[in-house]
Amino acid sequence: MDAVSTSESKVVVAEQKNLSSSASAQDLRLFEMEHEKHDDSSPRGVIEACIKNQENVSSSLKAKPSGSQFCLSNPRMSSRWHKFFKMWKRNSIKRLPSFPPLAVPKISRRKSRSVRENVPAGFRDFKSSWKNFSLSDLKNATNNFSEENLIGKGGYAEVYKGCLPDGQLVAVKRLNKGTAGEQEQNFLCEIGIIAHVDHPNTARMVGYGVEGGTYLVLQLSSQGSLGSFLRGSRDKLDWATRYKIIFGISNGLLYLHENCQRRIIHRDIKADNILLTEDFVPQICDFGLAKWLPKEWTHHNVCKFEGTFGYFAPEYFMHGIVDEKTDVFSFGVLLLEIITGRQALDDSQQSLVLWAKPLLDKHDEKGLIDPVLGDKYNPKEMERVITTAGLCVEQNPLMRPRMNQAIVLLTTDDDSYNQKFLRRRTYSEELMDASEYNSTKCLNDLKLLKLRHSVSDDNIKTLAA
Ligand SMILES: Nc1ncnc2c1ncn2[C@@H]1O[C@H](COP(=O)(O)OP(=O)(O)OP(=O)(O)O)[C@@H](O)[C@H]1O
Numbered sequence: 001m002d003a004v005s006t007s008e009s010k011v012v013v014a015e016q017k018n019l020s021s022s023a024s025a026q027d028l029r030l031f032e033m034e035h036e037k038h039d040d041s042s043p044r045g046v047i048e049a050c051i052k053n054q055e056n057v058s059s060s061l062k063a064k065p066s067g068s069q070f071c072l073s074n075p076r077m078s079s080r081w082h083k084f085f086k087m088w089k090r091n092s093i094k095r096l097p098s099f100p101p102l103a104v105p106k107i108s109r110r111k112s113r114s115v116r117e118n119v120p121a122g123f124r125d126f127k128s129s130w131k132n133f134s135l136s137d138l139k140n141a142t143n144n145f146s147e148e149n150l151i152g153k154g155g156y157a158e159v160y161k162g163c164l165p166d167g168q169l170v171a172v173k174r175l176n177k178g179t180a181g182e183q184e185q186n187f188l189c190e191i192g193i194i195a196h197v198d199h200p201n202t203a204r205m206v207g208y209g210v211e212g213g214t215y216l217v218l219q220l221s222s223q224g225s226l227g228s229f230l231r232g233s234r235d236k237l238d239w240a241t242r243y244k245i246i247f248g249i250s251n252g253l254l255y256l257h258e259n260c261q262r263r264i265i266h267r268d269i270k271a272d273n274i275l276l277t278e279d280f281v282p283q284i285c286d287f288g289l290a291k292w293l294p295k296e297w298t299h300h301n302v303c304k305f306e307g308t309f310g311y312f313a314p315e316y317f318m319h320g321i322v323d324e325k326t327d328v329f330s331f332g333v334l335l336l337e338i339i340t341g342r343q344a345l346d347d348s349q350q351s352l353v354l355w356a357k358p359l360l361d362k363h364d365e366k367g368l369i370d371p372v373l374g375d376k377y378n379p380k381e382m383e384r385v386i387t388t389a390g391l392c393v394e395q396n397p398l399m400r401p402r403m404n405q406a407i408v409l410l411t412t413d414d415d416s417y418n419q420k421f422l423r424r425r426t427y428s429e430e431l432m433d434a435s436e437y438n439s440t441k442c443l444n445d446l447k448l449l450k451l452r453h454s455v456s457d458d459n460i461k462t463l464a465a
Pocket residue numbers: 005007010151152153154155156157158159171173203218219220221222224225227268272273275285286288
């Protein structure tokens with residue numbers, strides 16, 4: 001049996017909106033939360049937009065639609081995503097061959113063109129190749145969801161290895177944690193993001209199932225997760241493989257942040273969410289927490305504190321701020337794990353960032369590098385990865401590189417670029433002095449966090465890293 005991967009340090013620490021001590025920041029957060037509810041750019045927003053479109057389509061066949069009739073402020077819209085899910089389930093059981101948004105009513109060619117033009121961009125690209133699996137298809141594939149087929153467990157789901165009748169190996173993700181409503185929501189969020197994602201370094205979906213639960217069917221990554229190599233008894237990875245993995249993850253993350261149709265922030269970059277193909281090509285998976293950010297937004301504020309301890313950027317747990325730099329911080333933690341062979345949080349809940357910071361500051365490469373590697377690594381590559389990791393886990397987001405800069409840092413020996421970046425850091429350091437991310441503020445916020453959520457002193461130390 002394959003080793004079962006678990007993410008026990010996964011947390012959902014509940015409402016965090018009162019953490020910020022400033023009233024105006026809170027007001028802004030509440031205002032943004034209100035906007036989030038009507039945000040066309042979130043997965044749910046797009047799904048609502050789709051229903052809006054579908055209703056427009058059907059009414060356009062019956063009567064002249066009034067544009068405002070379907071605006072998001074219409075009270076009927078509030079429960080639409082739920083209606084959508086119900087409709088989907090109903091259609092699904094009728095075994096529609098493809099994802100519902102493509103199943104628009106039959107209309108004339110001219111109307112069809114105007115309908116297509118009205119379909120939100122994301123929905124035009126929903127994969128018609130996705131298969132809709134019945135519950136019995138999935139049971140047959142996974143040997144009735146047997147223990148032997150269980151290959152992973154996360155905070156939201158259990159993942160089973162499966163084999164389709166044509167011999168294709170798949171991973172069946174059964175979203176079975178939380179209430180039925182939460183399962184639906186997680187399912188729609190994940191599917192809403194993954195529909196837009198198409199890159200060699202992101203997980204590939206084969207289909208879905210909505211009968212007797214909610215299921216995502218993904219291509220099987222036969223080497224399992226990077227997490228399973230970093231802990232446990234599997235053979236340790238050599239440096240060439242580690243470097244290939246680092247390069248692939250950085251490309252995948254750059255794609256999500258900058259090159260995908262929408263700006264996607266993953267929010268849960270960690271070793272367990274990096275799958276490895278037979279040839280150790282890394283694929284970012286688990287888009288359950290991912291967020292879309294409209295181009296014009298600098299960042300997003302979240303009201304629910306979700307993610308994995310050990311990978312949180314300080315601005316995220318202190319203020320709920322989500323943007324590219326929160327992913328960059330988690331990517332930095334991941335780099336440190338790959339360099340050192342240590343975990344983001346060890347068995348005694350000590351933070352890797354806290355442990356590594358003094359060594360990074362002293363440029364103590366020998367102290368950082370995984371002893372398993374001995375001297376079997378490319379020193380230039382190692383130096384570049386260490387420098388990049390150090391920058392990515394900077395406490396102040398301004399000092400962290402964007403992913404396109406991280407890739408240059410990881411791949412170039414051009415000292416002038418590195419120096420330019422490091423000079424910018426000096427300026428940012430000055431900014432940091434004036435910023436709210438000073439240690440007193442940080443400790444105050446952490447004490448509040450402790451009071452509100454019974455976080456242990458050890459975790460406070462960890463979070464302060
Ligand atoms: N396509 C796949 N191929 C092989 N293994 C997979 C695949 N998808 C998931 N897994 C395994 O299952 C584990 C859990 O999957 P995933 O992270 O998607 O679940 P989750 O409940 O959303 O987790 P999390 O708590 O991180 O949100 C992964 O760490 C990995 O070990």
